[in-house]
Amino acid sequence: MDRQSADPYTKKSLADGYRSRAAYKLIEINQKHKIFKKSTKNIVDLGFAPGAWTQVALAEFAKLGLSPKILGVDLINCAPPPGSHFIEGDIFSRKTHQEIDSFFSEEGIDVVLSDMMCNSTGNGELDHYGSMDICEGVLILTNRLLRQKGTLVMKYFSGSQDREMRQKLEKMFDRVFTMKPHACRQSLREMYMIGLGKRIQKSNKL
Template sequence: MRELLVVRKNLSVLVDEHRLPEDAGPHIIRMHLAEILPTIISIPRSGNPMSRSFFSFKRGNVVSPLFVRWKSGTSSKRWVARQMDDAHTKKSKAEGYRSRAAYKLIEIDSKFRLFNKNTRNIVDLGFAPGAWTQVALARCKSKNITPRILGVDLINCSPPEGSSFLQGDIFSKKTHSEIVNFFDPEGHSQPLDLVMSDMMANTSGIKDNDHFASMDLCDGVLILACRLLKKNGNLVMKFYTGKEERLLQNKLEKVFHKVFMTKPAACRAESREMYFVALKKRTDVVSVEDVFSQEHDN
């Protein structure tokens, strides 16, 4: 089995410019990230280093994940062929959506009513190519609401008309500050009504690694929701199923009154992706330390 690639030279974590040793192997990288993590997102550090970690690294002007999926030319051709023959892909093109992911959010909203009369300030994490923002704009318009939607992604992407875009990393305090400044320049409140995340790391083909990478991204989304989502606000986020999904659900239940897992019909049957839908945040201010304090005890 081909080993995962860890780029070791000229690396800098996209969070506060913490630098890794140039000769660091995977275990050293995880130890290093476990040390700097509390200074980045204020999660209490347990006695043991993190057993998993997904962070984005910058090499020159290229942003790439720690976990890299190796694709052969043959597998890439199969993927393209599957996309071309996919009913939701064809439908998205016919209806003007930027990707088939639009139908996942449409189904989730039809079931859980994420968009209501109070849904005005929305952040779309893992924004590119913008299909979820297209759905959010349409759903709000149908309720005669003019929303403020900010898409956030590591890669640059042109937002649909009626929305805005921020290129940034959700693990960065700077990105959190820029989100606050967009919605509430004076910083007097938790500004968000809805947090949406369709983020996923590049898959490695190794189930546990892909699951752990997904869990780390979800933790980042939850931290942002703890800080910036207002009381009674909602959250929807993608995750890959695996051994830590129950741990994530426990954390969500500390923050929200109702938490559900769902797999929209638009997800491919063989895919391990599912979505957490978390409704009605319990209070404006939620302590990140309290939410994550029992993580290693469960």
């Protein structure tokens, strides 16, 4: 039996109807930091495929009787769960930013979710640098589109630049936390940064 089939979170995701084990990472983050609120209207899910995080968001808001606009963005084409939308694109692309702007009618976003990660090289520090590059792209979009008091959840691969990245978030948000959900594989450097309460400093320039 391989690691994937033996993994308890993989088994649980199949039983619960989630598209991947990643669902339980966001569930735990939301339980601890209450990222989904009644006031949430617009959500973007970066690194969307296969769509488990969007499934979690839809389920959490269904409990509240709410239906926010949720847009998934990924380089990989993927059918969105009912009640959500998807665009195939690269967040480093001007065109993708424009499509996101258009989808939300330039109203801004309340929650930015990013489960993006670079392809693994097998070298931990190189993978860390790659993940920091992705985080920079996420912060550009976050600075532009996340509304005041909005929330960011962003995956990163831990390494030498962690402190510098956290300091950037601390300039943007009232509170910043780091977290390694139990569903993360303990052998990996995978972590999450959570920014709560975005401060006013957005720029709409592309």
